[in-house]
Amino acid sequence: GAVVSQHPSRVICKSGTSVKIECRSLDFQATTMFWYRQFPKQSLMLMATSNEGSKATYEQGVEKDKFLINHASLTLSTLTVTSAHPEDSSFYICSARVGGSTEAFFGQGTRLTVV
Amino acid sequence: AQRVTQPEKLLSVFKGAPVELKCNYSYSGSPELFWYVQYSRQRLQLLLRHISRESIKGFTADLNKGETSFHLKKPFAQEEDSAMYYCALSGHNQGGKLIFGQGTELSVKP
Numbered sequence A: 001g002a003v004v005s006q007h008p009s010r011v012i013c014k015s016g017t018s019v020k021i022e023c024r025s026l027d028f029q030a031t032t033m034f035w036y037r038q039f040p041k042q043s044l045m046l047m048a049t050s051n052e053g054s055k056a057t058y059e060q061g062v063e064k065d066k067f068l069i070n071h072a073s074l075t076l077s078t079l080t081v082t083s084a085h086p087e088d089s090s091f092y093i094c095s096a097r098v099g100g101s102t103e104a105f106f107g108q109g110t111r112l113t114v115v
Numbered sequence B: 001a002q003r004v005t006q007p008e009k010l011l012s013v014f015k016g017a018p019v020e021l022k023c024n025y026s027y028s029g030s031p032e033l034f035w036y037v038q039y040s041r042q043r044l045q046l047l048l049r050h051i052s053r054e055s056i057k058g059f060t061a062d063l064n065k066g067e068t069s070f071h072l073k074k075p076f077a078q079e080e081d082s083a084m085y086y087c088a089l090s091g092h093n094q095g096g097k098l099i100f101g102q103g104t105e106l107s108v109k110p
Helices: none
Strands: A004-007 A010-013 A019-025 A032-038 A044-051 A067-073 A076-081 A090-097 A104-106 A110-114 B003-005 B010-014 B019-021 B024-026 B032-038 B045-049 B072-074 B083-090 B104-109
Touching: A004 A090, A010 A019, A019 A032, A019 A090, A019 A110, A032 A067, A032 A076, A044 A067, A076 A090, B003 B083, B010 B019, B019 B104
Parallel strands: A010 A110, B010 B104
Antiparallel strands: A004 A019, A019 A076, A032 A044, A032 A090, A067 A076, A090 A104, A090 A110, B003 B024, B019 B072, B032 B045, B032 B083, B083 B104
């Protein structure tokens, strides 16, 4: 099956710094990837749709200058949390679809802790 | 507005008992509905989708457009079914993005 890999799995950063999370499709090309945020014991909230070669589409209420998304190739999308604050601490998950399929494959997630 | 509602945060049953995880949705068009499962310490994975009309690991789900529901059912729960279950919706022409319900934790006791 299709594999989506996120790196790092866990990251701790100081308040005010930026952190980059990578999402890679290992065995398929993904023109579209999705970034979600999950709070403990809560649902996944869609943050943005990452489109290869073009600007990301952000959901309402998500600060695009705060959460920078770059999708420079068909196998890699990155999410950069800029000037991180403790309230940005969360579990970030990416997903990608294979071709025209409606099935989404998810990364293992990245636990971000801002101290 | 698009919305997926899972009314139960936690569902606890004994092994061998029937299970029904509820999911209701709100969408103006014809959505595609999914159930995703997340086992402990594992990533989210697709369990089943309404267009497939298949049974996976003994689970089935029928889309009821009149009641706007997509409940997940299994006649005899197993301990290995214990996990978080998420109902999700994908709208037509929305590029595949998913709207998730709040999730239901299923706990199957021996």
